[in-house]
Amino acid sequence: xxxxxxxxxxxxxxxxxxxxxxxxxAAAPLVPLPLEVLVPEARQQTPxxxxxxxxxxxxLHGLGQTKYIDDMYLPGMLYAKIKRAGVASARIIxxxxxxxxxxxxxxxxxxxxxxxxxxxxxxxxxxxVLADSRVFHAGDGVAAVxxxxxxxxxxxxxxxxxxxxxxxxxxxxxxSLKLETPGLHAPNPNIxxxxxxxxxxxxxxxxxxxxxxxxxxxxxxxxxVPLEPHSSLATWDANGRVTIYxxxxxxxxxxxxxxxxxxxxxxxxxxxxxIVGGNxxxxxxxxxxxxxxxxxxxxxxPVKCTFTRPxxxxxxxxxxxxxxxxxxxxxxxGKILARKIRLVLDGGAYCSWSETxxxxxCILSAGPYxxxxxxxxxxxxxxxxxxxxxxxxxxxxxxxxxxESHMDDMAKxxxxxxxxxxxxxxxxxxxxxxTSQKLHSVVIRESLLQAAERFGWNGNGAQA
Amino acid sequence: MxxxxxxxxxxxxxxxxxxxxxxxxxxxxxNEDGTATLLTGTVETGQGSLTVLAQIVAQxxxxxxxxxxVVSADTDTTPMDTGAIASRTTYVTGxxxxxxxxxxxxxxxEVAAPLLxxxxxxxxxxxxxxxxxxFPQRSIHIGDVSEHARGVNGQPPIGSASFxxxxxxxxxxxGQGKPFATYVYATQIAEVDVDDETxxxxxxxxxxxxxxxxxINPMLVEGQxxxxxxxxxxxxxxxxxxxxxxxxxINPNLTNYIMPTSLDxxxxxxxxxxxxxxxxxxxxxxxxxxxxxxxxxxxxxAIHDAVGVRVTQLPATAERVYAAIKAKRAQEAxxxxxx
Numbered sequence: 001x002x003x004x005x006x007x008x009x010x011x012x013x014x015x016x017x018x019x020x021x022x023x024x025x026a027a028a029p030l031v032p033l034p035l036e037v038l039v040p041e042a043r044q045q046t047p048x049x050x051x052x053x054x055x056x057x058x059x060l061h062g063l064g065q066t067k068y069i070d071d072m073y074l075p076g077m078l079y080a081k082i083k084r085a086g087v088a089s090a091r092i093i094x095x096x097x098x099x100x101x102x103x104x105x106x107x108x109x110x111x112x113x114x115x116x117x118x119x120x121x122x123x124x125x126x127x128x129v130l131a132d133s134r135v136f137h138a139g140d141g142v143a144a145v146x147x148x149x150x151x152x153x154x155x156x157x158x159x160x161x162x163x164x165x166x167x168x169x170x171x172x173x174x175x176s177l178k179l180e181t182p183g184l185h186a187p188n189p190n191i192x193x194x195x196x197x198x199x200x201x202x203x204x205x206x207x208x209x210x211x212x213x214x215x216x217x218x219x220x221x222x223x224x225v226p227l228e229p230h231s232s233l234a235t236w237d238a239n240g241r242v243t244i245y246x247x248x249x250x251x252x253x254x255x256x257x258x259x260x261x262x263x264x265x266x267x268x269x270x271x272x273x274x275i276v277g278g279n280x281x282x283x284x285x286x287x288x289x290x291x292x293x294x295x296x297x298x299x300x301x302p303v304k305c306t307f308t309r310p311x312x313x314x315x316x317x318x319x320x321x322x323x324x325x326x327x328x329x330x331x332x333x334g335k336i337l338a339r340k341i342r343l344v345l346d347g348g349a350y351c352s353w354s355e356t357x358x359x360x361x362c363i364l365s366a367g368p369y370x371x372x373x374x375x376x377x378x379x380x381x382x383x384x385x386x387x388x389x390x391x392x393x394x395x396x397x398x399x400x401x402x403x404e405s406h407m408d409d410m411a412k413x414x415x416x417x418x419x420x421x422x423x424x425x426x427x428x429x430x431x432x433x434x435t436s437q438k439l440h441s442v443v444i445r446e447s448l449l450q451a452a453e454r455f456g457w458n459g460n461g462a463q464a
Numbered sequence: 465m466x467x468x469x470x471x472x473x474x475x476x477x478x479x480x481x482x483x484x485x486x487x488x489x490x491x492x493x494x495n496e497d498g499t500a501t502l503l504t505g506t507v508e509t510g511q512g513s514l515t516v517l518a519q520i521v522a523q524x525x526x527x528x529x530x531x532x533x534v535v536s537a538d539t540d541t542t543p544m545d546t547g548a549i550a551s552r553t554t555y556v557t558g559x560x561x562x563x564x565x566x567x568x569x570x571x572x573x574e575v576a577a578p579l580l581x582x583x584x585x586x587x588x589x590x591x592x593x594x595x596x597x598x599f600p601q602r603s604i605h606i607g608d609v610s611e612h613a614r615g616v617n618g619q620p621p622i623g624s625a626s627f628x629x630x631x632x633x634x635x636x637x638x639g640q641g642k643p644f645a646t647y648v649y650a651t652q653i654a655e656v657d658v659d660d661e662t663x664x665x666x667x668x669x670x671x672x673x674x675x676x677x678x679x680i681n682p683m684l685v686e687g688q689x690x691x692x693x694x695x696x697x698x699x700x701x702x703x704x705x706x707x708x709x710x711x712x713x714i715n716p717n718l719t720n721y722i723m724p725t726s727l728d729x730x731x732x733x734x735x736x737x738x739x740x741x742x743x744x745x746x747x748x749x750x751x752x753x754x755x756x757x758x759x760x761x762x763x764x765x766a767i768h769d770a771v772g773v774r775v776t777q778l779p780a781t782a783e784r785v786y787a788a789i790k791a792k793r794a795q796e797a798x799x800x801x802x803x
Contacts, residue, residue, distance in 0.1 A: 043530035048522035049746050052683035053529040055515045057508065088711025138712045150783035169711040196488045197639035218777040220704040225723060250547025255539045273537035276548075279509035280695070284549050290628040313716030318705060356550075359482040363643060368476035375638075384711050390549060392692070396477055396631045396757045397699060401778060404473040408768060418472050418765070427476065427649075435634060437642040441741040441749070445676045448474055450735050451651040451673035457472070 036358035054246030069231035080155035080305035082141040088169035088384040090135040100159040105152035108298040113142045116263035124351035137349035139314035169384035173346040176381040184382040193380040195362040205338025217324045217402040228277025229307040234292040243270040249279040260335040261290040281390035308330025317389030322398040334416045343379040352389030354380045361395025362443040367403035369425040467655045469770025473761035474651040477754035478644035480629040482550045487628035488557040489543035492564040494621040497698035498607030499531040505545030507537045512684040524565035526589030551750040558745035559627035567623025575613040650674040653721045654762040658770040663786025667730040675737040696759020697724045705786040
């Protein structure tokens with residue numbers, strides 16, 4: 001790479017140039033590469049399936065040779081930072097970028113008005129690339145700067161002045177559930193997704209039960225916290241084709257979203273996913289990609305943007321907090337006859353992957369049990385909190401916490417060992433799921449018994 | 465005083481998207497020396513999925529994992545893939561990769577059949593060779609077949625295929641239907657110490673028994689389970705994003721958002737349940753997400769077993785556990801007084 005030329009082209013101070021010089025070689029540490037690599041035996045054996053084969057990338061990780069986007073540098077590359085709203089709900093009156101643009105080292109500034117199609121989302125297209133008229137949560141981006149160093153870009157976003165009309169945020173999902181008009185996220189209704197699963201006759205099941213148990217459970221908002229934050233790097237060629245290196249875990253749909261937001265044909269967008277340092281569901285949709293593409297187009301230079309750790313928390317998706325109400329009817333022997341469930345998902349500021357989370361949480365909420373009479377209802381509502389989206393388990397860890405806490409409470413009241421209580425109710429080969437799907441390769445009983453044996457779970461687990 | 469408790473939790477989890485199509489495509493090329501290249505649009509996000517895909521292709525072609533080079537994650541060069549989401553890579557992309565490898569293999573069989581004097585349907589592969597079923601000594605090295613295919617038959621052994629899980633839409637009124645092609649099952653049992661004077665919970669041991677169908681790579685399955693449990697421990701006891709009354713995050717940093725470190729990790733014992741799903745590649749289903757599903761439930765049940773309190777709001781921080789213990793004691797004192 002021609003670092004010297006890149007620095008010469010940069011219209012700036014010596015200090016900044018030094019910083020860039022220091023930065024470029026650091027991206028490619030010189031390590032003697034092994035020419036004769038010893039291939040582990042497990043990788044050489046046939047048949048290949050069931051082998052404990054090592055990953056070819058583990059050598060690179062071990063030698064520190066894996067190239068993440070933060071390790072990449074292209075000649076003349078600029079660094080982007082995104083200005084965050086810092087208010088949870090507001091109308092944007094004006095955005096004044098003049099002072100930032102006048103700063104030495106700042107090459108370009110963009111706002112939502114520069115985004116050709118400023119909406120995206122995996123189901124509802126309710127999310128802007130950069131908020132242009134309305135802020136729905138404090139982590140919304142409102143403007144972005146490209147500068148010759150990361151520090152100058154960070155200083156420049158502080159100089160951008162945004163005038164807001166502050167609105168009262170709604171933070172409690174139960175309050176959002178009750179609100180009629182005006183919509184929290186007009187024109188979409190506050191309850192932007194609902195799901196219902198009805199099987200058998202739940203009231204009849206309760207009538208036939210010896211005991212009825214009820215429980216309410218709540219879970220919190222958590223972050224994926226991947227080791228590598230979201231990052232992307234865009235570079236255009238002279239034919240007007242853009243290449244984006246990205247931490248996305250889903251490039252096919254990422255390309256569709258980038259092409260849509262930039263109003264470009266897909267054939268002129270290339271997405272290359274680098275080795276990703278952890279995803280856990282948080283890197284399933286575009287974040288910085290259209291922003292760096294626009295800044296790179298405006299400046300004619302490659303542009304990179306990497307989230308800071310706070311941005312990772314406030315501006316990427318998080319896990320849906322759930323409010324879960326359970327009511328279960330059982331026989332004295334611990335057989336579940338009927339179950340009624342209500343789930344309220346805090347959907348945050350944008351839909352993102354809420355539809356999927358809603359569906360999976362609702363279907364899985366009955367637990368891995370045979371329940372003939374079931375009624376599960378689930379709602380997802382907007383709030384002015386950080387957007388919730390895909391996260392490892394899509395609602396399953398939340399409902400599992402509820403149905404398994406509930407199970408133990410019932411076992412204790414009925415004086416049945418918790419393991420035994422589960423064995424009396426679990427799904428079997430050919431069981432019908434809550435959606436009446438006939439299940440195959442069902443091994444929940446085997447799993448319970450295997451874990452119990454390994455743990456040394458001796459009966460009498462029913463505590464008085 | 466520290467009190468010991470144990471808790472059990474089981475779960476089920478689906479593979480792939482809910483009803484919605486989520487296809488994967490793959491291309492497999494067999495090289496003239498008997499190695500192969502897989503093109504896939506999925507992304508390695510640290511879970512080892514590219515190694516699993518290489519093993520699936522290697523198994524179908526009768527070669528070793530190291531013989532398969534995987535090219536991934538470039539929209540210009542690799543085929544469509546729904547991506548690293550929904551625990552779908554082994555099952556969906558794996559099925560696509562297996563089908564693509566099978567198509568390349570069928571070309572090899574057509575080329576090898578006249579050389580071995582049999583019909584293509586009488587051939588199979590193993591140990592880097594195409595051979596006659598039941599007669600392993602009547603064989604040709606797969607590289608020689610591939611070279612013959614290219615150089616003599618003019619038919620390079622390249623296969624491409626796609627796969628999409630079979631689902632049936634859900635009835636909007638009742639939610640009845642077939643949302644997923646297959647599910648996995650798992651149990652985790654936690655052992656904890658709870659300090660009844662501070663509410664502090666120490667997770668000592670977690671036993672995990674997970675179904676993933678055939679474990680294509682048991683080491684990577686164990687790695688996923690261990691990682692999932694670490695997320696589950698944080699979800700159960702520590703992690704929580706907090707907000708100011710005006711809706712800004714209070715703790716968007718790793719100083720105040722507390723996650724488990726390696727020192728907080730319990731002893732983990734992983735077992736893989738013996739299972740085979742005929743719809744998966746070589747019987748495999750998946751393992752990614754399910755590993756973090758039942759951990760918090762098992763830990764909370766263990767807390768309940770240890771100190772007799774039911775914490776119904778996560779995370780079960782020391783403050784919350786201690787408040788529940790205090791409330792229980794007050795309740796018990798009241799009962800004694802009343803009695």
